[in-house]
Structures are given as C-alpha cells and as structure tokens.
Amino acid sequence: MGLFRVNYKKTSDEDLMLYLGKGDKRAFDELYMRYADSLCYFFMRKLKHDREKGEDFVHDIFAKLIERPALFDVTRSFKTWVYSVANNMCKNEYKKMAVRSTTSNGLDSSYNVSISDLSASDLMHNEQFKEALAHSLREMDEKHKEVVELRFFQELSIKEIAEVMEINDGTVKSRLFYATKRLAESLEVFNPNLNREI
C-alpha cells in the first residue's frame, strides 16, 4: 500500500500542481498550507497592511489555481510563478484604485504583534522602528521596495526575485544593494549600539 501512496509533504510544488489539476484534494491542501500565510503576508504588506484584502487576494489566487490549474506552466518554478501572479494582482489593484492606507501611518492598528515579552520601552522602540521602516520603504522607488519585500519579507532568493520581477539577477543584486544601504542609513538612529558609541 505504502508503495503507491504519495507523500505530499515531500512532493515538490510543481508535482502538487499536477495532482491538483487531476482533482487531488490533498495536493491542494498541501499547497495551501505551504503558501497561504506567506501570500497573505505578501498581500498585506503590498496593500498597506489590509489584512482583509490580503485574505481576499489569497482566496482569489487559490481559486484561480482550482479553476484553471492549466494556467501554471509546469516547466517553471511554482514559487516564482505564484509570486509573480500575486505581484501582478497587486499591480492591478494599484491601477484599479488609488492606493489608500487603512491607517494614517500605513499600519493596520488591528493586527496583533506578539511581542508581549518585551518591555514597554522595547515595544515602543519596536513600534517606532516599524514605522520608520515603513516610512523608508514608502520613500523608496517601487522597484527597490519590491526587491526588499521579496528578499527580506518573503525570503525569496535572488534568482526567484529575478523570475518574479522578470529582470536579470544582476539588476536584482544592484537594487537590493542600493535598497539595503538606504535602509541601513535611514534606520541608523534606532541602533542602540551605534548611538552609545556616538
């Protein structure tokens, strides 16, 4: 029996997509488990931390997978494909409506930040850092911002980012270099070690 049973945990994303196309529910569950939260986070960050919208987008993207699995090109990496679809969805969203932040500072006040073990001053420090980070990212070009989002928040590799954004690896590297430098400079004031030295 075990010989013919598919181990979904160890199956690649691409194979799972093939099974999904044949109506395999467990393949769909596995894909959902692997990507739902990451995609939701991706959408949330791209859509001004609008969690509800992020979840809607997650629903939409998986609904697409269910209804039209043939859209996925099996020769491509599923991860980069799904992120490029998500990226395009966000771009369409930007085009459809003027981007409005849900809160005055761009952060959704309703979402939980589970850092309760931190002291009040640390919490405040973190909140300030997040605001500054969000501000720095807003200040950046969209192309630099995207690279930072995909690299640091979605943990995609240089190659994957290049595939998602349809640019070459060198461009990703240079954008990432520039964005990292900018971030480090703009957030310098929050580094307690450096402040002490100064």
Added chain:
Amino acid sequence: MTKEIENIILKKKFFELTAEEKYLIEEFAETEVDFEQLKFVFTQVEGIKRAEKPHVDKAVKSNLDILFDKTYSQKRLVWYNKLWLFLWPEEARFYARPLVQFTTVITLIICVVTFVPFSEKQQLALNDARTDAQEEKRLKHEVMERSVIDTKEEAVEQPIEKSSDDEALENALDQKGGGSELEVLKSEVSEDVMVSDQLASPSALLFEVDKLELTYSSNNQVAQEAEYTIGANDGVSLTRSVTTAQTKALSPKDKPELFDILTALY
C-alpha cells in the same frame, strides 16, 4: 545580497570574520559600523516578520474547499455517468447490457479455467520401482554382457575398479555351482537395499548386489554413522558399523575381504 552574506552578517561578529568573509561582505559593509548597522536592520526586520506574519482565516480555506469540491466533483460525476451509461443503458434489454455481458463472460472464463483440465499430462504419482519382470530382464542382460567380456581372448585393461572384483565374483560363483545358481542369486537381490541406501555409492555397491544381499540402515545420526550388513542368500552375514567417510570408500576396499570371508563360508 545572497543568503550567505545575510547569514554571515546575522550570525557573526565583525572581529570573528575571516578574510574570505570580509571580502564577501565588503560591498555591503566595509567598516565595523556598517556591519553593525546592517546586522541591526536585519535583526529588526526578522523580528517584525515573525511578529507580523499572519495566519489566514479558516473561513478562506472553507470557501476554497467548497469551490474545490464543486469544481472537481462535477468532473468526477461526469466521468462516472459516462461509464455507467455505457455499462448499464436503460433502453437496452437486460441481457444486452454490457455489464451483464462482461460479467457472464468473466464468470465463464473463470469456470473454464478452474474446472477444465487443459494439460493432457497424467497427474498420477510416478512409480519408478521396477517390476519383477523388468528387473529379471536387466539382470540377464548384465550377465550376458559380462560373459561376452570374459570370453574375449585378450584381457582389456579396465579403468574401472570393478573389473577385478567381477572376476572374483565369477570365480566364487563357479565354485559354488555354476550359471544356473548365479541366476537364482541374482533374482534374490533385494531392491530395498539399493533404494534405501543413501550413504554409499550405488554404482560401487551394484557389484555386491549381484551376488550378495546387502542391507543398510542408518541410525539416528545418519550423516555421521551407518551400519551395514552384507550377507549371502543362505543367511551368513557380516555386520559392520562405519562412519560416512568410511562408507564412501567401503565397496572397493572391502570387497576382497568380503569375498574371502564368503568364499570360505561356501
């Protein structure tokens, strides 16, 4: 920035860096201050990411499950329907429905394969024991062959060890009373001896069997020890216990000794 550079910055301190690592991160952080600043940013981002990462509401999954079932159950239904319509058409008569026909054919095939004997080969137990008539014929043939060899003018050198024993046997039997008795003796050869004997070489014993009654019986330790009795048809016998190794070499070695004993007895 590769994952490797990121790991170096996150996990190491500036003074711990090797020359190679310094070279790798040089582009991003030339000085210790730059290095510390990058480490700080990465650590903070990591923390934010961990704290922020949402868990999608279960309602989203439920809705997707419903959509999945709706999409794929329809496909499955169509597939089943097609097959069922083919196998069980309502408009056809009962016996004309493919499902009934397939079932009938399969049942017939199973019955035929199970009950009809296809092989003409007799499935009886093989009886390899020779009949008395066959055995008599075989012995007569052997005697004839030996007599032909004996009448040859020039003695042909026989590579087989039995040749000298054959002559000894002939002599012994001649002394006893001639060819008619030889035949009698041969007919008294016990088949059981040869069939049951697994320890000694049958070909080596064949010679003794022609003129002697041999019985072998192994004790419980068959592989190690065996007992044999060699006797003539008038009840005189010699019983010896030997090991397996000895048994194998028994016939050629012991023949002269046995002949001497038996000749003296007769």
